[in-house]
Amino acid sequence: MAFEYEKYLRMDKIPHLWCPGCGIGVVLKAMLRSLENVGWEKNDIAFVSGIGCTSRAPGYIDCNTLHTTHGRALTFATGIKMAKPDKHVVVFSGDGDATAIGGNHFIHACRRNIDMTLVVVNNNTYGMTGGQHSPTTPIGYKTSTTVYGNIDPTFDICMLAKAAGASYVARATVNKGKVLEKYITKGLENKGFSVIVATANCHTQFGRKNKMGDPISSRKWIADREIPLEKAREMKADELNDVIITGEFITDEQERTRWENYNHPIHEYTDAYKKIIEKAQKK
Amino acid sequence: MSNKINIPENYERWEAEIKIGKKEDTVTIGYWRDGCKGCGICADICPKKVWEIIEAKDKWNGQVVRVIDATNCIKCMLCEVHCPDFCIKIY
Ligand SMILES: Cc1ncc(C[n+]2csc(CCOP(=O)(O)OP(=O)(O)O)c2C)c(N)n1
Ligand code: SF4
Ligand code: SF4
Ligand code: SF4
Ligand SMILES: [Mg+2]
Numbered sequence: 387m388a389f390e391y392e393k394y395l396r397m398d399k400i401p402h403l404w405c406p407g408c409g410i411g412v413v414l415k416a417m418l419r420s421l422e423n424v425g426w427e428k429n430d431i432a433f434v435s436g437i438g439c440t441s442r443a444p445g446y447i448d449c450n451t452l453h454t455t456h457g458r459a460l461t462f463a464t465g466i467k468m469a470k471p472d473k474h475v476v477v478f479s480g481d482g483d484a485t486a487i488g489g490n491h492f493i494h495a496c497r498r499n500i501d502m503t504l505v506v507v508n509n510n511t512y513g514m515t516g517g518q519h520s521p522t523t524p525i526g527y528k529t530s531t532t533v534y535g536n537i538d539p540t541f542d543i544c545m546l547a548k549a550a551g552a553s554y555v556a557r558a559t560v561n562k563g564k565v566l567e568k569y570i571t572k573g574l575e576n577k578g579f580s581v582i583v584a585t586a587n588c589h590t591q592f593g594r595k596n597k598m599g600d601p602i603s604s605r606k607w608i609a610d611r612e613i614p615l616e617k618a619r620e621m622k623a624d625e626l627n628d629v630i631i632t633g634e635f636i637t638d639e640q641e642r643t644r645w646e647n648y649n650h651p652i653h654e655y656t657d658a659y660k661k662i663i664e665k666a667q668k669k
Numbered sequence: 670m671s672n673k674i675n676i677p678e679n680y681e682r683w684e685a686e687i688k689i690g691k692k693e694d695t696v697t698i699g700y701w702r703d704g705c706k707g708c709g710i711c712a713d714i715c716p717k718k719v720w721e722i723i724e725a726k727d728k729w730n731g732q733v734v735r736v737i738d739a740t741n742c743i744k745c746m747l748c749e750v751h752c753p754d755f756c757i758k759i760y
Pocket of ligand 3: 759
């Protein structure tokens with residue numbers, strides 16, 4: 387049964403501005419199906435973004451939307467959530483937006499475990515500004531600022547989010563839109579900070595410089611590198627070179643009580659803040 | 670979401686009687702040519718080769734897609750889910 391995306395779209399803004407075959411469209415669709423899954427009122431949702439190709443996503447969604455400055459989407463979003471803790475706040479960021487210029491905001495939003503959902507569209511580059519390398523460009527790959535091949539090691543955004551304290555963390559690729567939908571839905575439902583990384587193709591910028599300048603070969607490059615988390619857990623670190631590990635990195639209480647998550651959130655931030663207000667008002 | 674077929678007027682449409690395994694069914698495929706950017710993802714992802722890329726002089730990258738044979742469709746929804754441009758509706 388076809389999904390009626392029109393219900394959640396600003397149809398006067400469609401077709402969107404993304405390149406033919408750009409992965410961001412697939413992620414946006416997974417988000418809209420997830421909204422239907424959780425059944426929230428459109429007016430109770432605020433979509434927030436920074437700057438970048440990915441950050442154009444909220445502009446197409448028929449909810450409350452806020453397009454802010456590069457890297458600062460999470461700070462604006464935190465402000466909205468603190469002012470209106472009963473509303474739902476969802477953020478779209480690119481890999482540059484979330485982990486380069488906005489890297490500090492990212493780890494601290496995770497640390498606070500504030501009840502928001504962040505979708506990071508990781509296309510391994512700064513798509514919008516001409517394909518510069520980002521903190522997720524794999525070693526050896528060419529970009530407009532690493533013309534002989536990148537030597538900077540990458541962040542694993544999921545590992546980073548998990549270590550920093552996010553309470554739901556998952557990664558899926560644009561080749562598997564239904565899995566993406568499942569993870570985003572679980573992220574929205576989680577009462578705490580959720581990070582869903584969507585590995586996506588930017589064939590126009592990242593692909594073109596690495597002999598995969600069309601959406602099909604860029605999507606295949608992603609598919610060829612995908613390794614499920616369960617399998618990766620059995621593998622040695624040096625076998626996990628230039629791979630994309632997919633799955634749920636942190637989910638339920640059981641996962642959160644594993645020893646390596648010893649500093650994981652004991653509370654959600656707006657709840658804790660509410661208790662502080664009550665405490666202060668008693669005096 | 671409602672169960673009735675909801676394909677806008679400006680969509681191209683293909684209807685067919687199909688078989689999914691042994692089960693008989695019908696399919697209606699809606700396709701929005703104006704919105705299509707000819708990326709070819711639907712043609713690549715369809716396990717039954719329902720879609721093909723064709724030339725389109727009016728599009729800036731010179732191509733769009735069309736349904737070759739809707740009777741092969743198994744309603745897996747892969748094309749609908751992965752079209753980045755909201756151009757496919759499968760009922
Ligand atoms: C403060 C500031 N610095 C730099 C820029 C230029 N700029 C715009 S988008 C962008 C990077 C976008 O990369 P990413 O966040 O990965 O998004 P994508 O376009 O890949 O989806 C940069 C550096 C800016 N707009 N503002
Ligand atoms: S430049 Fe890359 S990320 Fe931006 S719209 Fe084109 S393919 Fe997508
Ligand atoms: S629903 Fe599946 S079988 Fe039918 S056209 Fe789409 S991809 Fe092909
Ligand atoms: S996936 Fe969508 S935009 Fe791409 S060719 Fe098919 S119908 Fe057109
Ligand atoms: Mg990017």
